[in-house]
Amino acid sequence: KLDNETVEQYADRVFIQWKIGRKGQDNGILLLIVKDDKRMRIEVGYGLEGTITDLVASKIIREQLAPQFRQNNYYQGIDNALSVLKQKIDNPALKCEDNEQGLNLNLLFSEDFTSMLSKYALVSFLICFVLAKLLYRKDKSKQCLRTGLFNALSVTGFTLWHVQYILEIAFLMFVIMFVVFCLSTMVSGFLTPGAGGRGGNSRGGSGGFGGSSGGGGFSGGGGGRSGGGGASGSW
Structure with missing residues (x-):
């Protein structure tokens, strides 16, 4: 249970404490699942942020984890997510292939x-x-x-x-x-007084995806640097 922490804060703390990823490469990924709170997080180290972007992590949560978790198929959801992550890391060219096939605009508006x-x-x-x-x-x-x-x-x-x-x-x-x-x-x-301009308002959205959390991850020992890359979700 998260208690007084957000899933992002908890994931960041665990990522640093466990030193996930190789030293000097920071190529670790943490898959955090907090079952009681129905929250989850994919935390990505600096070294993999170019491969596992925030949108890629969000897509994995929405398409692999959340649907299975809603049916209580936790093992299947985690297995699916890890398979996609491994595939993306082993073959970064898949990112370009995905782009050529077409971008899911729902992801852009998530x-x-x-x-x-x-x-x-x-x-x-x-x-x-x-x-x-x-x-x-x-x-x-x-x-x-x-x-x-x-x-x-x-x-x-x-x-x-x-x-x-x-x-x-x-x-x-x-x-x-x-x-x-x-x-x-x-x-x-x-x-800017005297510029003849008029004020305007801008409104930003606030986030959330469907997904789950529980505490799994890859531990390398020596890494542990993450710039907050990844995605969070609930189910």
Whole structure:
């Protein structure tokens, strides 16, 4: 049982304490299942974040773990998840093949990714706002426009880096970029007296997937560094 910790906090603590992964490579993965709370987490070490991305981990939770756990088939769910993880690690090219076959847009609009994207957009906006202030001190109108442009490019790049699937969702990326540009420009104008801007509101989602938790993992001893990569879920 998690008690007063979130599944993310518990997974991070276990990952560090167990030193999961090889020293210097940080290539460990922790599959945490908390059965009593019906929560789970796939925690990924730094060395595997490029192969087991947040979206890949989320997909494993939604498609391999959660459906089996809802039917109390815990062993089957775990076995399926570990098989997919091993396949992805042994053959990173499968990631590219998945992209060629087509991206499941439901994954892009998942609550976990939406929550992560909204948090990134907020932090990115603050950085871009300060940067524009420094670069265009005398022109307040340019400050607002550049804030919007910089943040739009930043958020779009962040999305593409995670999705890694450009052509088929080019229009969607344009929409995201346009919306972020408009919102960032409006908020920047509101925060910049004399720029003639009006305030705007942005609303971010909060995350959660279906999945389960219990405490399994790969232990290597010597690793233990994770940047929070992975995904969480419930069932």
